[in-house]
Amino acid sequence: MWQLYQFPLCPFSRKVRLLMSEKGVGYELWRENPWEGRDEFLGRNPAGRVPMLHDPDKKLTLCDSRAICEYFEETSEKPQMIPGNASARAEVRRLVSLFDENFYEDVSGPLLLEKMKKRVILRQPPDSRALRQAMKLAHEHLYYVDYLLDRRPWLAGATMSLADIAAAAHVSVADYLGGIDWAGHDQSRSWYAVMKSRPSFRPLLAERQDGIQPPSHYGDVDG
Amino acid sequence: MWQLYQFPLCPFSRKVRLLMSEKGVGYELWRENPWEGRDEFLGRNPAGRVPMLHDPDKKLTLCDSRAICEYFEETSEKPQMIPGNASARAEVRRLVSLFDENFYEDVSGPLLLEKMKKRVILRQPPDSRALRQAMKLAHEHLYYVDYLLDRRPWLAGATMSLADIAAAAHVSVADYLGGIDWAGHDQSRSWYAVMKSRPSFRPLLAERQDGIQPPSHYGDVDG
Ligand SMILES: N[C@@H](CCC(=O)N[C@@H](CS)C(=O)NCC(=O)O)C(=O)O
Ligand SMILES: N[C@@H](CCC(=O)N[C@@H](CS)C(=O)NCC(=O)O)C(=O)O
Numbered sequence: 001m002w003q004l005y006q007f008p009l010c011p012f013s014r015k016v017r018l019l020m021s022e023k024g025v026g027y028e029l030w031r032e033n034p035w036e037g038r039d040e041f042l043g044r045n046p047a048g049r050v051p052m053l054h055d056p057d058k059k060l061t062l063c064d065s066r067a068i069c070e071y072f073e074e075t076s077e078k079p080q081m082i083p084g085n086a087s088a089r090a091e092v093r094r095l096v097s098l099f100d101e102n103f104y105e106d107v108s109g110p111l112l113l114e115k116m117k118k119r120v121i122l123r124q125p126p127d128s129r130a131l132r133q134a135m136k137l138a139h140e141h142l143y144y145v146d147y148l149l150d151r152r153p154w155l156a157g158a159t160m161s162l163a164d165i166a167a168a169a170h171v172s173v174a175d176y177l178g179g180i181d182w183a184g185h186d187q188s189r190s191w192y193a194v195m196k197s198r199p200s201f202r203p204l205l206a207e208r209q210d211g212i213q214p215p216s217h218y219g220d221v222d223g
Numbered sequence: 224m225w226q227l228y229q230f231p232l233c234p235f236s237r238k239v240r241l242l243m244s245e246k247g248v249g250y251e252l253w254r255e256n257p258w259e260g261r262d263e264f265l266g267r268n269p270a271g272r273v274p275m276l277h278d279p280d281k282k283l284t285l286c287d288s289r290a291i292c293e294y295f296e297e298t299s300e301k302p303q304m305i306p307g308n309a310s311a312r313a314e315v316r317r318l319v320s321l322f323d324e325n326f327y328e329d330v331s332g333p334l335l336l337e338k339m340k341k342r343v344i345l346r347q348p349p350d351s352r353a354l355r356q357a358m359k360l361a362h363e364h365l366y367y368v369d370y371l372l373d374r375r376p377w378l379a380g381a382t383m384s385l386a387d388i389a390a391a392a393h394v395s396v397a398d399y400l401g402g403i404d405w406a407g408h409d410q411s412r413s414w415y416a417v418m419k420s421r422p423s424f425r426p427l428l429a430e431r432q433d434g435i436q437p438p439s440h441y442g443d444v445d446g
Binding site: 049063066094102144 | 269270286309310313316319
């Protein structure tokens with residue numbers, strides 16, 4: 001059985017959990033706070049980041065969420081989450097990177113710093129300017145999601161893909177931390193309601209990060 | 224013909240150039256300074272980052288260096304640069320991410336900020352503490368490269384792979400900017416000398432970023 005090392009609000013770990021569930025691959029959750037720099041964790045994963053997957057029977061360790069997702073796309077092919085020809089696959093990966101890098105740097109990363117790390121680890125108050133900026137940039141990213149959804153049923157094209165999973169993973173973390181204002185984003189809101197209602201999403205919505213409560217709409221699967 | 228939008232010291236663009244050359248895929252260089260935020264560039268690539276590849280005949284645009292490398296691995300299969308079974312491929316991708324994220328955040332990114340962007344764009348002096356820290360962390364990364372090369376002929380295993388290309392791309396930028404001290408890193412130094420002597424590396428070593436000269440050993444292909 002795969003052991004997934006992660007903490008509840010890590011968006012990259014959420015992406016991997018959603019993908020594994022969609023593909024029906026079982027895993028156990030192991031809690032890892034990467035900022036603690038545990039020796040055994042760093043020994044297996046010099047990058048020092050979660051998610052990390054470890055299979056003690058196969059003696060296999062996988063690090064980096066994109067490497068992990070490609071691994072499952074290659075080893076458990078159905079349902080395909082990077083579908084289509086090479087250019088369609090490049091479009092899925094472009095969008096995964098847009099969320100894992102730009103959305104994370106603009107929105108989910110700053111929210112995690114201000115609302116989780118400063119509270120739980122650094123014992124500092126959040127910087128309200130940084131929070132306002134993250135919420136403002138969240139709007140810009142959601143406008144782009146609205147724009148894509150005006151043209152395509154799913155973010156990368158005709159079917160659900162890893163792009164939707166990556167986006168929903170980051171949006172769910174931002175939403176948990178009160179960083180998403182859905183007003184004016186009807187397309188994004190309906191898309192996210194569909195994502196939230198998938199069985200793969202249920203365990204994420206039920207989980208809590210110690211000491212931080214999400215807003216009441218967070219776990220509501222009817223929108 | 225592919226048009227590659229990039230600037231000379233972008234390590235992600237260097238990775239793509241090396242991969243395309245190794246695979247014998249032709250391209251033209253188009254100069255793009257992403258910090259200028261050109262409307263036409265942002266229209267094609269909302270992430271606002273280089274490299275971006277554009278083929279006007281195929282009307283195809285590819286963004287994000289990892290998505291681009293996967294595209295060429297799928298469309299021009301020989302020589303394979305993400306070789307082996309799924310777990311060997313995961314190891315290549317783990318290392319690509321280690322260089323594109325950790326090495327970039329610790330070393331090549333700070334050096335680019337202090338020695339290029341501050342000089343050329345921000346017109347500020349470099350922060351010598353940040354430079355010392357980047358050079359210190361470069362040593363730690365090179366110790367890990369030494370460690371890998373004590374166990375394997377190439378970074379990810381028995382053959383040259385995208386891991387070597389990604390690592391050499393970042394190291395070459397750090398070396399150009401005077402951030403690499405090779406003393407005590409014999410394994411890394413020999414590996415990099417082999418990488419530098421490949422025909423794919425020649426055009427990179429000959430190129431100059433406006434107003435910034437590399438140290439004299441930078442272009443020396445004999446070590
Ligand atoms: N490239 C990695 C990035 C993962 C990442 O940045 N994870 C964060 C948590 S959300 C982390 O572990 N940061 C290190 C820390 O907090 O010390 C991936 O895609 O898996
Ligand atoms: N995920 C991207 C990252 C590329 C990246 O960060 N490129 C830098 C230049 S080295 C960039 O364009 N930064 C935006 C800027 O400088 O304004 C990739 O792998 O292609």
